[in-house]
Amino acid sequence: MALRFLILAFAILAMASSVAHASDPSQLQDFCVAINDSKAAVFVNGKICKNPMEVNADDFLFQGLNKPGNLSNPLGSAVTAVNVNNLEGLNTLGISLARIDFAPYGLNPPHTHPRATEVLTVLEGTLYVGFVLSNPAPGMKNKLFTKTLYPGDVFVFPEGLIHFQFNIGHSNAIAFAGLSSQNPGVITIANAVFGSDPPINPDVLTKAFQVENKVIEYLQSQFWYNNNNN
Template sequence: MKIVVLLSVTTIFIVSCLATLAYASDPSPLQDFCVAVKDADAAVFVNGKVCKNPNMVVAEDFFFPGLNKPGNTSNPVGSRVTPVNVNQIPGLNTLGISAVRIDYAPNGLNPPHTHPRATEILVVMEGTLYVGFVTSNPADPALKNKLFTKYLYPGDVFVFPEGLIHFQFNVGKTNAVAFAGLSSQNPGVITVANAVFGSDPQINPAVLTKAFQVEKNVIDYLQAQFWTNID
């Protein structure tokens, strides 16, 4: 009898955990709003942001100006992301949503990256973009990660599933502009090349030579593109 009860309790626990994971997302608000306090002003650390006193909240806590202004694309990749997340709009705290503007010079690239906490929906406003994402490792080791790509034009919409590596590349001869919504107040971003070759401290080259199956001089070159020694 005890075994049956234990199995029943265990089954209920597992089902409950699976249901929780299935609906996992940013924390839902339990009041009208929870305007974020700046991390530097918070006395404690929580999963998200500490709430500002509701009596001190003002309209500016829900406002961000300037997404009509182009970002500066004068950088090695030729793109600029202007984020509008909880760090720019404190009122986004607990609301589970944010946005970005992305500007691309001709041949500009938003490099392969991932948002560990958010699905992204991208809308092209100007230009022509070649976009894509790669699936996670397949269960069958004989298979390869699958690539989904599409050419996008003004008015086109494309979705990048949560956590998957994706990119956008301006294949046109003019500047391109896109806006995106993300299903997290703070989606996070991991740019693959920067994380692998520009970490602090550096990843041991022996790890990377084996992982990428190349000679050490190639790894040394790639790390030099992202790494600066500071004395």
């Protein structure tokens, strides 16, 4: 019996380890500074590595997060992302960062990060934030978790779940977010559904949203703004 429990314990530990590393893999060396070369002959799950002998301190430096994003857009928000695409030293390290600026009543609209959990902290302003659970039980709706955040508050958005941030204050707001991937990705829901190229067949969306065709055609005709500065 004791041997069975020991084997089971090792199996659970192995599964837990597998889940914990289900996103970005751990690095097998001190660093792997990325080479941003679209014509590179080698493709890997991430970026190919720069010759370590050619790496310098600038490969690990990004400057500019002290500067606010441009808020003169329909959403009144701007995301300044720091990921492997603009900081090559992040390659294989499984982490990235973003600054999010909000005008009064500015919105970072419902979106997901398919490869990362996000932890957000507010520096200035008041944000109403939330995320929606997946896979509701039969007969139930997707549960919404929301909170009003003030300077110094921290909130977590689990990997892959739809979430948002909305400035409910009368002044600008600033938040910083850490993400558990070197390249978390972002899918803004409205943009992806109604602004895809080519457009999704309106018959699909009419049935999915249970509205008239003219509503879908109107939504697909709109300009869907991207507030992410990568």
